[in-house]
Amino acid sequence: MLVLDAAQTRAALPWDRLVEALGDMFANGCVMPVRHHHGVEVPGEPDATLLLMPAWQPGAYIGVKMVSVFPGNQTRGLPAIYGSYLLSSGKTGELLAIIDGGELTARRTAAASAFAARYLARQDASRLLMVGTGRLSTNLIEAYASVRPIRQVAIWGRDPKKAEATAHELDLQGVEVSVASDLETAAREADIVSCATLSTEPLIRGDWLKSGAHLDLIGAFKPSMRESDDEAVSRANVFVDTREGALSEGGDIVQPLRAGVITEDAIRADLFELARGKHPGRTAPDEITLFKSVGAALEDLAGAVLAFEASRA
Structure with missing residues (x-):
């Protein structure tokens, strides 16, 4: 049985191959x-949560991501979230690999946005604004640079010191990286705006988006969370990773739907439809596009299979 730690998982998932693997999985589908979601009692502490996310390709692979969230770990100086991915044979059920769940999740999430950008961002998009300074931010910047000619990256965070630290982590040839002090100014200049935050209030305003901009929303993964305002959703042509997930979990879609700002018909396509050629994606250079991602077990399975097969080879 193969065991991949974070560094080995990262090495097994180069951006070009991972983006292609996600595209193939969305095109071909899986179960x-x-x-x-299971609540787990922890005596004397806040309840924990156990998340199980299964997916499989009949006769090929079975995978399940196990994630535990223990809020009480903050008092112990430990991460609140731990995750592992278990990949088994779809023919025999034999356990084939245990893969670092955190690294797999971060890279497949960024790769999904990069795959969407192939269809939705302008071919000449060169200015990227990264809103957020968490683990996903560097992954997203690198993933976008693998599919578009990114030459300038601005990073904005509520804590400028964290934004500076994120900027120092990046090592991209020919890319100018800076810290954005004013979010509105940076957003108005960007060809691509990518948000990966835990915000419950809109950060990006629709009237800030320039003609031809692409807005990528990743962080608001609960109906109570939000990274964009109603005008952003109204102005843009909206795309999602999965319709089911976006319509039930993504606050940037759920809230304007409930308010009557948009209807479900406003969603032009999901990644299944883009990957299968049922929708072309961007159709005009001045079009504003919006992509809302909440994640899907299909993406984890695609990344895990690639990591396993690449490491075995």
Whole structure:
């Protein structure tokens, strides 16, 4: 059985191959049951949560991501979230690999946005604004640079010191990296605006988006969370990773739907439809596009299979 730690998982998932693997999985599909949420009692502490996210390709691979969220770990100086991915044979059920769940999740999430950008961002998009300074930010910047000619990256965070630290982590040839002090100014200049935050209030305003801009929304993964305002959703042509997920979990879609700002018909396509050629994506250079991602077990399976096969080879 193969065991991949974070560094080995990262090495097995180069951006070009990972983006292609996600595209193939969305095009071909897999079985993807609803994710499981279980409350776990922790005596004397806040309840923990166990998340199970299964997916499989009949006769090929079975995978399940196990994620535990223990809020009480902050008092112990430990991460609140731990995750592992278990990949088994779809023919025998034999456990084939245990893969670092955090690294797999970060890279497949960024790769999904990069795959969407192939269809939705302008071919000449060169200015990227990264809103957020968490683990995903560097992954997203690198992933976007693998599919578009990014030459300038501005990073904005509520804590400028964290934005500076994120900027120092990047090592991209020919890319100018800076820290944005004013979010509005940076957003108005950007060809691509990518948000990966835990915000519950809109950060990006629709009237800030210039003609031809692409807005990528990743962080607001609950109906109560939001990274964009109603005008952003109204002005843009909206795309999602999966319709089911976006319509039930993504606050940037759920809230304007509930308010009557948009209807479900406003969603032009999801990644299944883009990958299968059922929608062309961007159709005009001045079009504003919006992509909302909440994640899907299909993406984890695609990344895990690639990591396993690449490491075995």
